[in-house]
Amino acid sequence: MALLLNAAVLLGKEVRTEFRSRELLSTTIVFVLIVVVVFSFTLDPTTTESRRFGPGLLWMAFLFAASLMLQPCFLREQVNDTLSALRLAVQDPFAIFLAKIAANTLFLLLTEFLMLPVFAALFNVSFGAQLPAILLAFFLGSVGISVVGTALAAISAQARMRELLLPLLLLPLLTPILVISTEVTIRLMQPEPYVEWKGIGLMAGFDVVFLTVLWLFGEYLLEE
Amino acid sequence: MPAAPERSIGLQFDQVEKRYGAVYALRNLTLNIAAGECVAIAGRNGSGKTTLLRVAARLVRAGRGTISYTGGTSNCRPTIGFVAHATMVYDELTAEENLLFFARLQKVENASKRVAGLLGEVGLQDRKDSPVRTFSRGMRQRVAIARALLAQPWLLLFDEPGTGLDAESAAWLTSYVHKLRDSGCTILLSLHGESEMARLATRAIRLEAGSVIADTRRGAMFQSIFAGAVN
Numbered sequence: 001m002a003l004l005l006n007a008a009v010l011l012g013k014e015v016r017t018e019f020r021s022r023e024l025l026s027t028t029i030v031f032v033l034i035v036v037v038v039f040s041f042t043l044d045p046t047t048t049e050s051r052r053f054g055p056g057l058l059w060m061a062f063l064f065a066a067s068l069m070l071q072p073c074f075l076r077e078q079v080n081d082t083l084s085a086l087r088l089a090v091q092d093p094f095a096i097f098l099a100k101i102a103a104n105t106l107f108l109l110l111t112e113f114l115m116l117p118v119f120a121a122l123f124n125v126s127f128g129a130q131l132p133a134i135l136l137a138f139f140l141g142s143v144g145i146s147v148v149g150t151a152l153a154a155i156s157a158q159a160r161m162r163e164l165l166l167p168l169l170l171l172p173l174l175t176p177i178l179v180i181s182t183e184v185t186i187r188l189m190q191p192e193p194y195v196e197w198k199g200i201g202l203m204a205g206f207d208v209v210f211l212t213v214l215w216l217f218g219e220y221l222l223e224e
Numbered sequence: 225m226p227a228a229p230e231r232s233i234g235l236q237f238d239q240v241e242k243r244y245g246a247v248y249a250l251r252n253l254t255l256n257i258a259a260g261e262c263v264a265i266a267g268r269n270g271s272g273k274t275t276l277l278r279v280a281a282r283l284v285r286a287g288r289g290t291i292s293y294t295g296g297t298s299n300c301r302p303t304i305g306f307v308a309h310a311t312m313v314y315d316e317l318t319a320e321e322n323l324l325f326f327a328r329l330q331k332v333e334n335a336s337k338r339v340a341g342l343l344g345e346v347g348l349q350d351r352k353d354s355p356v357r358t359f360s361r362g363m364r365q366r367v368a369i370a371r372a373l374l375a376q377p378w379l380l381l382f383d384e385p386g387t388g389l390d391a392e393s394a395a396w397l398t399s400y401v402h403k404l405r406d407s408g409c410t411i412l413l414s415l416h417g418e419s420e421m422a423r424l425a426t427r428a429i430r431l432e433a434g435s436v437i438a439d440t441r442r443g444a445m446f447q448s449i450f451a452g453a454v455n
């Protein structure tokens with residue numbers, strides 16, 4: 001309970017500072033918008049092609065946007081050494097991770113929700129009744145990206161070549177969830193769409209496994 | 225007047241070692257600090273003062289040896305206040321928001337009242353709604369000190385707290401630490417040289433290359449600890 005209360009206080013601070021500075025959200029939204037627009041005009045896909053390749057492109061855009069967003073989440077705590085103050089203040093350091101994961105997921109989901117209608121319009125794809133399932137896939141995929149990304153951001157923040165290190169570690173580790181997320185989204189965008197529950201289960205499993213690993217070993221990632 | 229800490233604790237370093245690559249920041253350091261002591265740690269740049277404080281706060285894990293808190297209850301995590309080189313507060317938030325945030329994290333009772341009281345004590349009541357980024361170095365340091373004092377810590381660690389302060393702010397800080405010392409708080413102060421604040425210490429330690437080369441209580445040798453003229 002104390003863990004959740006601490007995480008909630010920390011999440012409140014993350015949201016407040018982000019909505020005050022709008023650094024992360026503006027970067028990710030603009031980035032994803034540019035990718036979607038550029039690919040739409042360059043490829044000029046038919047509806048069939050959009051349904052086949054669109055989801056992969058969308059998840060790729062989300063991944064790159066996330067890597068832009070994840071990098072500063074621990075670097076910002078280094079400016080005034082606020083990470084040390086947080087470590088001194090919280091009972092369980094996992095609360096710091098939990099809040100960062102929740103904040104990153106929230107910002108990523110916000111970007112995704114804003115981009116979904118733009119994608120639908122430019123790629124001539126309709127979601128219709130499958131929207132709840134698409135949102136579920138986006139949620140599970142975003143949690144996976146945030147969990148792994150937040151852990152790696154904590155590691156890379158203390159490294160010398162931090163700008164290079166995060167994407168270098170992030171992309172291979174996120175390949176499984178990106179492949180599954182893309183497959184699940186492709187099925188949901190077909191003319192006769194269906195929910196691939198096996199894929200949804202795998203995404204949830206990925207999230208749980210990495211969250212557990214972070215819970216067990218997260219404390220060591222924050223040490224100097 | 226600062227509120228008296230609920231409890232104060234001592235610190236025991238037993239053959240503590242910390243290395244950064246091949247460089248020893250702390251080397252075979254054994255030190256016993258009793259509850260309620262005010263200890264000044266002197267030494268040149270790179271002598272291990274900051275590492276000693278960060279190890280004491282458990283922000284840095286020692287490579288070898290043990291650090292234990294004495295005098296507190298073993299089943300309770302000690303409350304530690306740390307004022308470092310960096311302010312450890314968020315520039316985007318106001319002074320009040322920063323303090324309320326850390327107070328809620330530390331589950332300080334009557335957080336709003338405590339924060340209002342501390343803002344008054346550090347002389348920032350009038351600027352409580354201003355973002356910290358608009359503050360001068362001295363004002364930021366006052367916020368940092370208020371943050372460190374929020375949970376009435378059992379142990380206070382100050383890493384060169386006078387850095388960047390003007391004469392007026394430095395005098396305020398000295399008088400404040402004086403009151404904290406008199407309230408029974410265990411205090412560790414890392415200092416560069418002899419200063420007003422050094423005179424508050426009841427004991428002085430000189431570090432060189434991560435080892436204690438001198439350890440004295442108030443007396444004839446006290447001044448030489450800060451001058452570095454210790455054999």
